[in-house]
Amino acid sequence: MAVIFSGIQPSGELTLGNYLGALRNFLEYQDTDECYYCIVNQHAITVPQDPKELFQNTRNLAALYLAVGLDPKKVTLFVQSEVPEHVKLGWIMQSISYVGELERMTQYKDKAQKRGESVPTALLTYPPLMAADILLYGTNYVPVGNDQKQHMELTRILAERFNRLFGETFVVPDIKIGEGGARVMSLQEPTKKMSKSDENQNATIRLLDAPDVIVKKLKRAQTDSDNCVRYDKENKPGISNLMGIYRAITKDSYEKIEEMYSGKGYGAFKGDIADLLVDTLKPIQDHYNELINSPELLDNILDEGAAKAHAKASEMYRKVELAMGLCRR
16 A cells, blocks of 8 residues: 655645646545645745635635545545644755755746745745655655656655665655646646636636636637637647546547537537536535535544644654654653
8 A cells, every 4th residue: 555645735726727637636546545635834834825814725725625525534634734743854854955956946946036035935945845744654656747746856855865864764755647637727828737826817717616607717718710629739729728628527538529519619619618617516616615614524624634644744753853863862
């Protein structure tokens, strides 16, 4: 049985891309592997956060994790800040990280450029904390997208470096790319990934969007002028993105989709995708509403998850202390 770890920041509502690209695949792992799913709220504070919003976003994300089908009897779902070993091991990972390798991280460079001279230290040092998140649980695999491969490579480097310096302690994790994952692109700029932080509200479908909002966003989705439903990612990125969404849900091939909509045009196709998404998201939204309106149930699940995660993490952290001599006895 492999150990799986994944974390998502509570910095905004999860998107259709999060669901089709990652969360849906998590359901397969929970039946066969030892899974730890973390709400990484301490990563979120690398950029300014409103405390009330962060508090609520943390609960909302926990409810969405469960609403998509994760079973708390099969997985460990918890909030990062409730397991103190994360930041404790994060500090140790900083002690064996080099400034140069942290400055080369693409996400740091992108975010630092936007901050001018006011760059929080945490923007530079959060990759070692991310490594700590993963290494605490003896993780074998981390389900990630291409945008996180650089962070995973650093995690592997730090694990190997620690093992070389202090003896075999950490499992060196591998990247796990879900076979059924779909890369969902922006509805307004289909050459870039759909993002929950996109300022253009029409670019992103969120899991909690109302049916009428989903319909409007799809109607406004950027396509092209020839009105032919045909998969051509390079020359027709907009319609190809919509076809990818349709395919991810129905499992139909691109050839079958092209045949089904031959001569029908984009209007009919967008209308059918809207209906498909509304039907797909309704049970998730219904379950979410049940959970978010049952605070005691949600808190019980998160309390149990934090206790299980702490038990596992504390064992690994003790090994680290012993290996480094950070102990009295």
